[in-house]
Amino acid sequence: MTVVELYFLGNSVIELNGEYVSEITIFKNGIKEFTFTGLGAESMTPKKLAAMQKETLR
Structure with a gap:
């Protein structure tokens, strides 16, 4: 289970x-990457x- 999954649980x-001290940077980036915005x-x-x-x- 990833740190992000543990956070969402x-x-x-x-x-x-x-x-998971060494994984906090990954955690912070993961939250941004996997947190959805908007509806449906x-x-x-x-x-x-x-x-x-x-x-x-462009």
Whole structure:
């Protein structure tokens, strides 16, 4: 199980930091990467949203 999965299952950042100190940077990036924004079919990850915005600017 990944640190991100443990976070979404209800473990606090402080608890996870105590056990997975070296993985906290990965954890923070993972939260950003796997947290969906929007509703239903319109939801997407911030990473995908940033890619779409970058493509729009071209």
